[in-house]
Amino acid sequence: MIRTLKLYGTLIGFVTILVFFSVQLPDTFLTARNLLNITQQVSMLAVVACSMTLVMVMGDFDLSVGSMASLAGIVAALLFSMGYPISVGIAAALLVGVLGGVFNGILVSFFGILPFVATLGTLTMFSGMAFFTSGGKTIFGRDIPTEFSGFARSGLELDQIGLIGLKLPYLSLVALLVLVVVWFILEQTIFGRRLYAIGGNQEAARLAGLKVRTLRLCAFAMTGFGAAIAGLMYASRVASANPTQGSGLMLDAIAAVFLGMTMSEEGEPRVLYSLIGVLILGILDNGLTQMSVDSYIREILVGAIIVTAVAFSSITKQSR
Amino acid sequence: MLNLKSVAGALVATAMSFAPALAQNVTVVTPYLAQPGTQMFVEGFKAEAEGMGWNANIVDTAGDVAAVISRIEDAVTQNVDAIVINVDPEQIAAGLEVAKEAGIPVIGMDSGASPLLQANVTSNGYAMAAETSVYVANRIAGKGRVVMFVFDPFPPVQIRGVIADAVFGNFPDIEVIDRITPDVQDGGIADSRAKMEAILAANPEPGSISAVWAAWDQPGLGALQAIEAAGREGEGIVIVGIDANPQARDAIAAGGNFEASVAQDFVGIGKATAGVVSRAIKGEEIKEDVVYVPTVLITTANVGE
Known part of the structure; x- marks a missing residue:
């Protein structure tokens, strides 16, 4: 019984939230339009949470993802404003993401700095770079090409499957793609299994002949890459870039992965469970806004749910 | 059943x-x-x-x-x-x-x-600039040499300068001796002070500068510092700003050269917004794209309120 609760507690919570909103908002919550909205609203967080899962399976953290997302947006927007084509701006932003991730990886795996400390430092560095390069200003208006901001406003027409007038947003598709790629890496490749081995016992993994340093470096590089993707998605959605706009993503992403971890038997992060964590956060925002719940109460509720889920999971673990 | x-x-x-x-x-x-x-x-x-x-x-x-x-x-x-x-x-x-x-x-x-x-509810930048430039013109009895601090790259501030230009231009005996765009990287006070010091040095005769019109408060505060540092606060140079930020209110309350600024009615903007919402809900087509809420000229007379 306790075991079932431990494993399925969060899932039961998730379903309860769905049922609750469906009952409270019978006309609007479980509609195709609203569900599609939710997928778009959580898409950026989903990308960051999925990439965060890559380092968290090794027991590491990357606190710099939010400021990396901001920096990537700024880099792209600056290049757009200088007249470079969209492809160049996007490529440069993604490159910055990878380089930042590699830098994190070097600090963590080669210098042996605790990820919490190393990425706290790079968080500040990336944020400073975003402020410096942008002069602290928001880049918007004519500087942002309409094709770039148009991406976040369009999607695949769903008329053919009977959802007349609705679109599957491109942002949701990007998030889905990232999810599939991360799932494939973690669950279907040797590389992924090795990351889990490091998370299980880093010393044992090293003694077993795994190139722990290189593996960690690669994982951090991928997380930086993912953060840059999220930053570009954000910039496209708000048709502008601001040196602080990604900062909210980091804590939510960690919260989502933690929520997900409560669902796995070994207490490991799994990317599909991280997605459930993201959906819990996103659906709470969506439903509580529709129920006109005060935004500060909403924050308290979201925090309480995370604490409850994790506390519940660790109590049931102890009683095993 | x-x-x-x-x-x-x-x-x-x-x-x-x-x-x-x-x-x-x-x-x-x-x-x-x-x-x-x-x-x-x-x-x-x-x-x-x-x-x-x-x-x-x-x-x-x-x-x-x-x-x-x-x-x-x-x-x-x-x-x-x-x-x-x-x-x-x-x-x-x-x-x-x-x-x-x-x-x-x-x-x-x-x-x-x-x-x-449907509409945007805000303060009228044109009217705010008219308030302070007319205040200056009246205070110096339509005659004298005026320094302007403007910032044309930022549209909401640029329109203020346009109005002040028109008001001063309408007085044949008012001469705008300089129209300065300060560097705003540090907030605008320090560079405005430096620019004002240079102008004071170039116009050493007492009474050669009648007023400083600033498109927002910070340059006015910088000019005030320059005038006080040069020991020329007794010449009756009139300084005005716009926005009535706390520092400007303090300067106005102190009763020195900084005499006036304009305050936006924030609560009033919120109330007027509700008024526009109510019209929109009733299905009224709102023709004015911008709805202006009156602002208040702040001088020593009402700065304490």
């Missing part, structure tokens, strides 16, 4: 007849609720909304602009009667388009104008 049905029907009918007239739902979305100005907008708006019996839902996204779009989408899903925003409409165009498609009016509360908004 039949009986039960009719009883239930009667119950429902009774409940319906007692139900109050459906209240209007209005959602206010802003990323800036932590800022004092926004709080005053919202305070004014809420006071009016309560009077009209609306359900006003105030949503703060704590600086997250993308979340403003998400919350607008939610409000549209919820089919609210109107949405109010306090954020640059250009950045949340994705959300405004969704609202427009659903036919839900969106009103800007000091947000900037946009064709996707």
Whole structure:
């Protein structure tokens, strides 16, 4: 019984939230339009949470993802404003993401700095770079090409499957793609299994002949890459870039992965469970806004749910 | 069974007849609720909304602009009667388009104008500049040499300079001896002070400068520092600013050269926004894209209020 609760507690919570909103908002919550909205609203967080899962399976953290997302947006927007084509701006932003991730990886795996400390430092560095390069200003208006901001406003027409007038947003598709790629890496490749081995016992993994340093470096590089993707998605959605706009993503992403971890038997992060964590956060925002719940109460509720889920999971673990 | 049905029907009918007239739902979305100005907008708006019996839902996204779009989408899903925003409409165009498609009016509360908004409620920058430039012209009796601090790269400030140019140009005996654009990297005070020091050095005769007109408070404060540092505060140089920030209010209260500034009525903007929302909900087509709320000239007479 306790075991079932431990494993399925969060899932039961998730379903309860769905049922609750469906009952409270019978006309609007479980509609195709609203569900599609939710997928778009959580898409950026989903990308960051999925990439965060890559380092968290090794027991590491990357606190710099939010400021990396901001920096990537700024880099792209600056290049757009200088007249470079969209492809160049996007490529440069993604490159910055990878380089930042590699830098994190070097600090963590080669210098042996605790990820919490190393990425706290790079968080500040990336944020400073975003402020410096942008002069602290928001880049918007004519500087942002309409094709770039148009991406976040369009999607695949769903008329053919009977959802007349609705679109599957491109942002949701990007998030889905990232999810599939991360799932494939973690669950279907040797590389992924090795990351889990490091998370299980880093010393044992090293003694077993795994190139722990290189593996960690690669994982951090991928997380930086993912953060840059999220930053570009954000910039496209708000048709502008601001040196602080990604900062909210980091804590939510960690919260989502933690929520997900409560669902796995070994207490490991799994990317599909991280997605459930993201959906819990996103659906709470969506439903509580529709129920006109005060935004500060909403924050308290979201925090309480995370604490409850994790506390519940660790109590049931102890009683095993 | 039949009986039960009719009883239930009667119950429902009774409940319906007692139900109050459906209240209007209005959602206010802003990323800036932590800022004092926004709080005053919202305070004014809420006071009016309560009077009209609306359900006003105030949503703060704590600086997250993308979340403003998400919350607008939610409000549209919820089919609210109107949405109010306090954020640059250009950045949340994705959300405004969704609202427009659903036919839900969106009103800007000091947000900037946009064709996707029914109207934007704000202060009139032209009128604010007219207040202070006319104050200067009257104080120096339509005669004298004036230094202007302007900032044309920023449109809301640029329009202030245009009005001051026109007012001073209309007085044949007022000469604008310099029209300075200070460097604003450090907030505008320090560089304005340096620029003013140079002007004072170039015009050493007492009385050779009659007034300093600043398009916002900081350059006026910088000029005040320069005048005081040069020991020329006794020459009767009149300084005016715009915005009436706390530092400017202190300077005005001190009774020195800094004599006047203009304050926006933040609570009034919130109240006027509610007025526009009420018109939009009734289905009125709002012709004026921008609705102006009167501002207040702040001088020693009313700075303590």
